[in-house]
Amino acid sequence: MSPALLTPWIRTVWQPRRGLAIAEACIIGLVAAFSAVFLKFGSGWLGTWRVHSSHVLPAWLFLPTVGLCFGFLAGLLVERLAPEAAGSGIPQVKASLANVPVKLSWRVAVVKLFSAIIALGSGITLGRQGPTVQVGAALAGGMSRLVPTSPDHRRQMIAAGAGAGLAAAFNAPIAGVLFVVEELLQDLSELTLGTAIIASFIGGVVSRLLGGRSLLLNLELTKSSSSFSIPEIPFFLVLGVLAGLLAALFNQGLIKSIKLYRRLHISLPLRVALAGFISGVVVAILPNDFRNNTGLRESVIAGGADASLAALAFLAQFILTLVAFGSGAPGGLFAPSLILGSCLGYIVGVCEVQLFGFGSTTTYALAGMGAFFSAVSKVPITAIVIVFEMTTDFNLVLPLMIGSVTSYLVADKLMPGSLYTKLLQLNGIDIKEKPASVEGVLTQLTARDVMQRRVETLDAEMSVEEVVQAFSRSHHRGFPVVEENKLIGIVTQSDLLKIHDRNLAKDTPLREIMTPQPVTVTPRHNLANVLYLLNRHQISRLPVVEGRRLIGIITRADIIRAEADRLNCENREHGPQPEPSYVVYQTRSPSTGRGRLLVPVANPETAAILLQMAAAIARDRHYEIECLQVIIVSRQSSPAETPVRTAKSRRLLRNAEVLGKKWKIPVHTQIRVAHDIAHAVLETIKERHIDLILMGWKGNTSTPGRIFGDVVDTVIRQATCEMVLVKLGNSQESIVNSQKSPLLPLFPTPPLSHSLTPPLLHSPTPLPPPQFNRWLVLMAGGPNARAAIKLLPALVTLGNDPKIRLTRVFKPSELEPDMRVLQEAIRTLMRRRNLSSTVVAAPVQADSVIEGVINLVKTERYDVVVLGASRESMLQQAVKGNIPEAIASGVDSTVILVRGAINN
Missing domain, CATH: 3.10.580.10 (CBS-domain)
Structure with missing residues (x-):
């Protein structure tokens, strides 16, 4: 069956919707389980190699080097391939479920999977559970696009994938369902709950069967060591209060860490590399037990550590997690929260044993895990169920409930709201409690x-x-x-x-x-x-x-x-995007024009003539002129926070203001700081409602795959306004004989000639230089040809005694040329009463457009060549054969390329 017929067939077979949802949930659970196991074994193998090698090689050199190199590689993967894979991933999932256009696709899942393996293998103190949630959600998002369904159905599948990812990571299927309901989707509908249960249970069970046991807790040891009695309730309340206080401080530290890294103005790979390097240095200084986070956690839970070691572990884990998470490394907060909670609970348990001689440090360590996790993620029910499912110890239920609920209440009082929502707000995303209707x-x-x-x-x-x-x-x-x-x-x-x-x-x-x-x-x-x-x-x-x-x-x-x-949460931006440009200087004139003309000025040698051309167009159309200067800064720096010098740029823009006053044309100026010139130009076009842009063009490009150059190529393809490219002539030979060569057609057809001689409009300025007297306009039909004709009455005012020749290039095999395009152009020009020029329409015979135009310009010594090409011919040929560049390179005259306005 062909792919074109496959989708309708799937739609028919998998109706009704409930059957499709159940089938998808089963597949999502399986895929999430496999990805969770792959992430566990991949990061575990890399971590084991790192720990083993640190005992063989000098740890002070090996651990920082591995952290630096692996961190840079993980950050590079994320930045280049899928920027959405940065961080823990849970905020991105939550945003997508709130109908914010955050991409969740197979590409994001694959990049998140491999970058998390590399980052966790580098030794940074983050967990794999958060990435597993995003991987499951992204796989579900990509899968839901195979079978077109409603947006609500897709959201439910993404939520099921997130729950399956969490269930597979912790081997806790009930916790996966509760996390979806409590934090992500907050939806208790039958379909949502059913698909989340199916996907989570399949993910958790399959992950356990494949050997993906989560925290590797010694279950027999924890069951035999755990105990609880009524007199211990006050101590679990104290544990909850401490966990809430420290978790609130921890969350504040995470936000401040992110802001601190942003103030450094370095790229994501460098930030993650820096975090890996710092983690490697600190771990190399600490005792050997700190090189293996899993072993340290087991030791604390089982009671094999003393209070001083637990306190040191808490402090080191607290600081290193802030360092790692703020960098944007692909890793989560679940595992660090559990380690911090186990250390805190162990310390409280040791204090109770020393003061009163009873109690179990293991019980306090496990209760502390749930309490700290609850306070950090603000999901108390999920925290209780996760620890219970990992231990299946009923003695822990009441201590877990006391500690988790108390810590949640304290943390929410000190820092209200979800941590993931606050992380999204740092990126300018403000989600509501319920998706927008x-x-x-x-x-x-x-x-x-x-x-x-x-x-x-x-x-x-x-x-x-x-x-x-x-x-x-x-x-x-x-x-x-x-x-x-x-x-x-x-x-x-x-x-x-x-x-x-x-x-x-x-x-x-x-x-x-x-x-x-x-x-x-x-x-x-x-x-x-x-x-x-x-x-x-x-x-x-x-x-x-x-x-x-x-x-x-x-x-x-x-x-x-x-x-x-x-x-559908569509996001049309792909890959890393430059930051918005920043306006550091601007002047405004009265907005009395009927439109706006944008002139990006960069070269002082050509700015004057470009501004004269802009003034001629603006006067003819009653436009305002917008002059733009762009200052480029490194992509490692934020345009809004980078200091720049604007003295030279302002001097250049003042010349434009002087010209505007002379011609009585409103001139606005602005200087933008940006990562990319084309991006800044496009932003200006959108913000200022530009109707026409006039840009200088050097006439050739040395960049492979480019037609006009990096900047012009981007603008000409994306700007929807009318566009004029100008390559100024580099020879004045045409001036000498400008009045000596008669306009002789090269094709044996009588020319269409009209003399349009109404008086010129009053001009307060001297006439422009004489090298704009003889105009050759290449006509090929289409809207761009008409746009060029509409510009001619304004542009020819740059000359003393302008003469215009309209022409088309025909092959020798054509017996009689089609003159309708030239006739229509003449009629359009005749409507302009302010045009004082002699217009001749005559075709030319040649084997190619390039050959015909170049020979005609050299023979007749035209000052200006205007290419009014159609979208269907000239611009498409420009992408393939680069006709404008060939003409511009082959003649010494000024070449003007006109592209009319286009629809979005």
Whole structure:
């Protein structure tokens, strides 16, 4: 059976939903058990090798070296392959179950598994139980995507996977179920409870059968040594109070440790390596028993240690866990909490025995495990059941309940709320107690969050024939209508019926059939308001306006997509992402323009001419200019916390402000500190609602796999606004003969010629240099060609006596060239009354576009080459054959590449 037919077949076979859930829970339990056993034996083998080698080699050298190298390797795996695998993993699972877009996939599970083995094998004092919970949840998340079901079903499977992971790690299936109910999902529905029970019991039983016994407690020894009597109740209360106090201090220390590492501004591999190195140094100094955490824990529980050793173990474990966890190493807090609790309980038990001569240190050690675990994780019921299931000793039930409940109450009073919730808040994730409903999504998200930021618009002066052609070329059922960049109406397919009903002529302007004064929303409207307006007016799309300027459009499909993404916890970002850029300097002018033009300036030698071109476009379109300077800092440093010098950048931006005052154009400036230039540019485009970006381009790139260069490639693919790339010419030879060469077509077809000579608009500045007089515009049809034609009236004002040639390249095999594109371009230019240029349209014959353009430029000595390429031809060819770079490298003239605005 083919994969395409497999999914519908699975959907049919595994109905109803209950049968599918039970089957999935069984498989999840098995997979979680295998992964838990693999993690146990993998980290155990690596740890055994480390401990054995430390007795053979010098411990003071070997242990820090292993911690440093293995820690760096574990951090590198996480940073490069799955950043979601950092830390214990339980906060990520909790966030995913709360419908926060945190990725849980097979990739995360595999990276977490191997990085945890390496990290724990390096000697850092963290546990494997937390990672096992995330591995189980991630495996369940990846598995649930094989069979498409509802988001609620997927959440239940992830919760079942987390419970199975905990059950397999501790061999405690009941504890796995309770942890899901008490901490993660907080859902007691029949399906949730049933799948969690099935997955947890299968995970726990299979793990035990495969030899994955959790803490390796000597059960016979603990049963024979444990005891409890009524007079000991006050001591267990004291134990609970101490555990609560110290656990609250421990949780505060964990948060402060994370913040301290962040202030160091170093990468995750270096942080984990540093933690491993410190752990290795400390363990090498301590007695040999501290090299094996499992052996030390057993010794304390069995009563084989004295109080001083237990106190030293508590102090060392307390500090080293803070050092390790704050680094972001892939390891959990369950095992350290149990060790700390056993040491604390043992100390209290020794004190009781010495004071009153009765009591069992083993009972206090086990009760201390549950008490400290309960206070740290805020799950008292789970803590009681975990210790009980590991020992199956009924003598421990009442001491465990007294210590765990008391410690929980004390810790929650000192530090309210879940530790995992606070860890998520450190990363800017604020989850609610219950997952957000669809109504919550509609009220939380705004039009700005989901709108399409750039849409295709139609000019009010377009003829109805051109409107029909626009509809035929597009899948859209409606277009906003703009005049001087202001929204004045909207035209839909139903409006086209007016053409036939009224017998309108083909040259009738669009304003005759459009719907004027359309219903609009602002970016601050929430989706509930948007949906109400869509239903109220029975329409399928709403323009989004800021003031009188169109900044986007929102449809019913956009709202449905936003709801689906939130419910499915979709995260569209993959891999490590650079931190947001930080604005360290900015100036603002009055916002009187109809749009915004962004000019990233970097090179002082080319900034002046780029700003002149920007000013010409801004004056023609009544735009504001946004000038951007980007200062790059190392990825190990936070842009918001790195000191930088801005004196040179500010001087460069002041020139732009002077030019703006001269031309009476609003000019805004800003300096951003960022890890990546392209990322900073894209952030600026989004935040400032940029309509057009004008960038300098060197004309070639030496980076393999790149077309225009790292920065330009990223911006041209991701920026939805209109884009203009400029490679300035490096030769002035064309100036000498600029007025001597007649415009002779190279193809034997009569040229289309028009002289457009209305008076120029008043210009308060001197005319630009003369190297912008002779313009060659390559036409290939499509929206980018039209975008280039719309820019020409502004750009040609840079010349003294501009002359424009529109051309297309045809192969010799074509008998008669298609002149429709050139004719349409001429008509578009004729509508511009402020254009004073001679326009000639003539095709050229050549075997290739590159050869034809280069030969034409060299023969006719054109000053500027404008590539108005279509998305279907030129830009796709640019990715394969890099036509713009070939043309830019082959001519000394200025080359301008135009790419129109695109939809998200």
